[in-house]
Amino acid sequence: MTLPIWWRTDPTQPVRIGPRELPGRIWTASGCFAYGLSGHDIRSLDVGSPYAGIGAVVTKTVTPQPRSGNPMPRLVELEHGAINSIGLENVGHAEFVEAVLPALEERGVPTVVSLAATRPDEFGPMCERLAEVGRGFVHWHGVELNLSCPNVAEGGHDFGSSPATVAECVAAARPHLPDRLLIAKLTPNVAQIAPLAAAAAEAGCDAIAAINTVLGLDIDLETGQPVLPRRFGGYSGPAIRPIALAKCDEIIRQVGVPVIGIGGIETADDALRFFALGCAAVQVGTAQMRDPFAAARMAAALRPDAATT
Amino acid sequence: MGPVTPTPWDLTGRVTANEPVSTGLLRLDVALPRTVGFRPGQFAMLNLTGPGQLVFRRPFSIFAADGETMSFLYRVVGRGTALMAALREGDAVDCLGPLGRPFLRPDADTPPALVLAGGVGLPPLHAWAEAHKRPDDLICFGGRDGGDVPWSLLDDRWHVSVDRADGVPPGRQAHEGLVTGLATELLAAYDGPRLVLACGPTPLLRAAAKLARDRGWPCEVSLEEHMGCGYGVCKGCVVPVLSDDLAGWRNATSCEEGPVFDAATLDWDRLGASHGGVA
Numbered sequence: 001m002t003l004p005i006w007w008r009t010d011p012t013q014p015v016r017i018g019p020r021e022l023p024g025r026i027w028t029a030s031g032c033f034a035y036g037l038s039g040h041d042i043r044s045l046d047v048g049s050p051y052a053g054i055g056a057v058v059t060k061t062v063t064p065q066p067r068s069g070n071p072m073p074r075l076v077e078l079e080h081g082a083i084n085s086i087g088l089e090n091v092g093h094a095e096f097v098e099a100v101l102p103a104l105e106e107r108g109v110p111t112v113v114s115l116a117a118t119r120p121d122e123f124g125p126m127c128e129r130l131a132e133v134g135r136g137f138v139h140w141h142g143v144e145l146n147l148s149c150p151n152v153a154e155g156g157h158d159f160g161s162s163p164a165t166v167a168e169c170v171a172a173a174r175p176h177l178p179d180r181l182l183i184a185k186l187t188p189n190v191a192q193i194a195p196l197a198a199a200a201a202e203a204g205c206d207a208i209a210a211i212n213t214v215l216g217l218d219i220d221l222e223t224g225q226p227v228l229p230r231r232f233g234g235y236s237g238p239a240i241r242p243i244a245l246a247k248c249d250e251i252i253r254q255v256g257v258p259v260i261g262i263g264g265i266e267t268a269d270d271a272l273r274f275f276a277l278g279c280a281a282v283q284v285g286t287a288q289m290r291d292p293f294a295a296a297r298m299a300a301a302l303r304p305d306a307a308t309t
Numbered sequence: 310m311g312p313v314t315p316t317p318w319d320l321t322g323r324v325t326a327n328e329p330v331s332t333g334l335l336r337l338d339v340a341l342p343r344t345v346g347f348r349p350g351q352f353a354m355l356n357l358t359g360p361g362q363l364v365f366r367r368p369f370s371i372f373a374a375d376g377e378t379m380s381f382l383y384r385v386v387g388r389g390t391a392l393m394a395a396l397r398e399g400d401a402v403d404c405l406g407p408l409g410r411p412f413l414r415p416d417a418d419t420p421p422a423l424v425l426a427g428g429v430g431l432p433p434l435h436a437w438a439e440a441h442k443r444p445d446d447l448i449c450f451g452g453r454d455g456g457d458v459p460w461s462l463l464d465d466r467w468h469v470s471v472d473r474a475d476g477v478p479p480g481r482q483a484h485e486g487l488v489t490g491l492a493t494e495l496l497a498a499y500d501g502p503r504l505v506l507a508c509g510p511t512p513l514l515r516a517a518a519k520l521a522r523d524r525g526w527p528c529e530v531s532l533e534e535h536m537g538c539g540y541g542v543c544k545g546c547v548v549p550v551l552s553d554d555l556a557g558w559r560n561a562t563s564c565e566e567g568p569v570f571d572a573a574t575l576d577w578d579r580l581g582a583s584h585g586g587v588a
Contacts, residue, residue, distance in 0.1 A: 034542040038565070042405070042540065044319045045342060060544075068560055075537045075545030077364045082537070089544050089560060237364055289538040290356065290365055292405070293319055 003304065007272060011302045012053040017258050017280055018206025020141045020181040023110050024055030026271065026299040029262050029285035030114035030146060030185070031086065035059045035100050037107070039292045046300070050292040051109065053299035055281055058209075059100075061114040061146045064122050066092030076218065076227045081237025081264070082286055083216045085228045088116060088149065093126050097133045105137045112181065116146040120159070120168040127176035134180075142181025145169050145205075148189075148212040148234075160187035160212070163199035170203035183260065185209035186247075188240075193247045194254035207258040207280065208251055211244045237286040238264040245273060252278045266294070268301035315346035317408055317540075321358055324400045325378060327393075330459035331452070332476075334429060335394060336372070337381045339402050345379060346407070347371045348414070349437035350531055350569040353379065353406025354539035355393065362403070363389055368536045368564070370508070371407060372432035373439070379404065382459070384429040408539050410569050412437050412506055412529055420502045420526070421445035423495075425488055425517050427509020428452060433531050433569075434508050435462065447495050451488025451509065458483070468495060489516040502526055505572075508533070511580075518572035528572035534563040541565035549579035 011025035033039070036057035039050045047053070069089025076083050091100065096113075104111045115126050127143060134140045147160035147169055159165050170184055184200035186193055188211035197208045213234025218227045226232075244263020251259050261274030266287040274282045287294040300306060322339040330336045339355075347353075354366035367389040369381040385394050396402065412433065415422070424446060426434040431450060438448050449468045452458040455476025458469055470484040470491040477483045484491040488509075496503075502524070507517035508531035521528030537545035547560035548567065551574055558576045561567065 031544075032542060034544075038541040042317045042319060060542075068556070069544065069547070072547065073535065073545075074547070075535075075543060077537075080364070082364050084543075084545065086544050089547070286364065289543045290363075291319070291403075292538075292540055292542075 003302070003306070004272065007275070007302070008304055009275070010304055011055070012299050015055065015281065018142070018181045019179050022055045022141055022181075022281070024053055024299060025275075025281040026054060026295050026302070027056040027058060027112070027260070027281055027283045028054060028288050028295050029283035030058040030144060031060050032285045032288040033057050035096075036104050036109040036111055037100065040107070042292050044293050047293055047296045050296050052296045054110065054295050055299075056110045056112045056141060058112045058144050058283060059114050060090055061088050061116045062090050062093050062096045062126075063088055063116050064093050064126060066090065066095065071229045073228065076233075078218060080239035081235055083218055083228065083233040083235050084213070085230050085233040093129065097129055101130070101134055101137070101140060105134075105139050108139055111140050112142050112144050112183065113140070114144045114146050114185070116149045118149070120165060120172055123169050124172040124176060127173045131176050131180070140180070142183065142206075143173060143177060144183040144185050144209055145173060146185050146212070148185065148187040158187055158189070160196060161190050163195050166196050167199040167203040170200050170205045174204040181206050183207045183209050185212055187212045188243055188247050189215045192250070194250050197251040197255045197257060201255055201257040205257070207260055208255075209260040209262055209283065210251060211240070211247050211263045214240050214243060236264070238266055240264045241270060241273070245277065248274060248279060249277050265298075268298045271298050271302060314348055314351065314411060315407055317406055318343065318345050319403070319405045320345070322379070322402050322404050324396045324398055324402060326398065327396050330382065330462060332456035333384050333453065334382050334431070334457070334459050335384070337369075337383065337393060337396070339379050339381075339404055341377050341379060341404060344377050345374060347374050347379075347436075348407070348411035349440050350411035350433045351407035351409050352539070352568060353381070353404050353408065354536070355381070356403040357392060357396075358401035358403050363392065365537050366403065366405060366539060367393070368539055368568075370432040370531070370533075370568075372436060379406070382429065382432045405539060409564055410567055412531070412569050415441050415443065415504070420504050422447070423492060423503040423505045424448040425492060425505070425507040425509065425513060426450045427488055427513040428457070430507070430509030430513070430531065430533065431459070431462075434506060437506065438466065445499075447492070447499060447503070449488050449491050449495070451491070451513070455483060488513065489520065492520065504528070507531070514572075515577060518575070518577065521572060529569050530572045530575070531569045532563050532567055534568065536564050539564045549576035550574050551576050
């Protein structure tokens with residue numbers, strides 16, 4: 001692959017976002033690389049380890065209580081992407097901070113912890129406890145608020161569709177994370193994303209991650225029923241890349257806040273499109289499920305010295 | 310801790326053969342750029358290479374590994390396996406493996422095995438039977454009819470059952486009926502406790518688990534679950550296992566905690582209730 005003439009950044013070199021310096025610009029997206037403890041033993045002839053050159057692993061979303069997730073089937077492949085309804089299966093916040101976060105620190109995995117809650121005020125105590133346990137950790141960089149799940153206090157509407165609620169969530173987390181990166185991850189399932197990003201920035205977040213999955217539904221023609229038991233799911237994969245680019249562009253042009261691009265990034269070329277818009281970093285999602293080395297290979301391919309090899 | 314397993318590799322290989330071994334089963338041989346070991350019961354995630362590849366790789370139980378060649382048996386059941394069937398000699402294939410928890414390795418204290426392989430459930434148990442040639446094991450394969458049975462792969466240790474007896478070649482014998490019926494007949498003739506190993510359709514696994522449970526025998530089953538990633542990150546292939554949690558059960562990934570499970574740990578009632586994926 002020949003790199004374009006405008007690309008002179010080494011994505012495996014440190015990058016400062018908010019109060020933190022992270023080891024690179026190619027990250028893995030939440031829900032697509034588990035907690036960052038899987039796949040360490042897998043090898044390849046080219047990049048070696050799936051973690052080589054990765055800027056951060058954004059963990060699978062952690063919630064206040066453990067969740068067993070949704071019934072199967074949870075993940076259905078379509079021609080140009082996949083639709084999922086995993087249901088935020090996770091070990092719960094207590095188990096995560098006691099067992100998983102220290103293990104990530106010990107392994108040296110650059111980590112951003114994804115958090116979700118059913119009420120905005122639950123983010124405060126979760127961040128407070130993370131900061132307590134993670135005090136002095138050098139590989140734990142911060143928190144990404146997953147604001148795309150239903151808000152129980154607001155009758156089940158998504159957190160992410162109201163600027164006031166987005167601001168409330170960010171404001172609940174910020175005081176507990178004075179020296180950590182705080183990211184708000186926004187949903188694309190809104191007419192305009194910039195007002196949400198602006199609300200998050202005003203409430204004190206350091207960066208916006210966009211986008212989460214696109215609301216989708218597919219029908220099994222044999223049965224005439226939705227392919228997922230819960231009817232709707234999150235659509236991801238290469239088909240959503242133009243949607244993601246449009247949403248990132250809207251935020252970058254209208255709100256002065258660093259943006260971390262996500263959505264259908266499968267190749268180094270795809271990542272370059274997000275960097276061309278001005279994204280500070282990108283996250284690799286669905287491609288990471290197919291290929292444990294997706295992010296690592298992208299990082300290697302985007303090094304300025306890679307073009308000559 | 311699980312048993313020690315060989316290092317998994319993500320490699321691009323070349324197809325050296327892709328041919329039917331029976332009316333329903335095909336054998337795919339892939340030459341990899343290096344030797345990769347496996348333990349019977351483990352699988353690899355396969356995909357086409359480059360444009361046109363599937364969004365997710367597909368899990369294939371490993372049939373054999375000989376030097377740098379890894380072999381698989383499969384049946385065309387959907388889009389992914391249809392694309393696999395169209396592969397020709399020299400075509401590139403992405404191969405991630407070996408992955409997952411294998412069947413147990415027998416030691417001197419392990420009772421003789423009762424092996425029950427149904428249809429495309431053959432590869433891991435064929436590999437197990439090849440790896441552990443113990444004279445007292447009872448090894449059974451169940452196919453749809455005589456044509457569905459890959460006779461050339463089954464030496465005289467194998468007992469065969471078929472749903473319909475047509476197509477059984479001259480000189481070969483097949484029990485007509487379910488493979489579990491064949492097993493019951495064999496168990497009546499050969500006394501003593503057994504380790505039951507099964508891979509195949511869910512009703513077969515259920516019957517194998519019950520057979521073992523009723524007799525107090527150990528049993529391992531390999532689940533053939535739809536998978537997204539194959540290496541534990543997507544949580545798209547979970548099956549319910551019994552647990553000490555308050556709920557009494559929890560989800561286990563069939564790619565990492567399986568595909569081979571101790572049958573006594575699976576929550577069989579919940580597996581039937583919530584489950585659309587086993588084929």
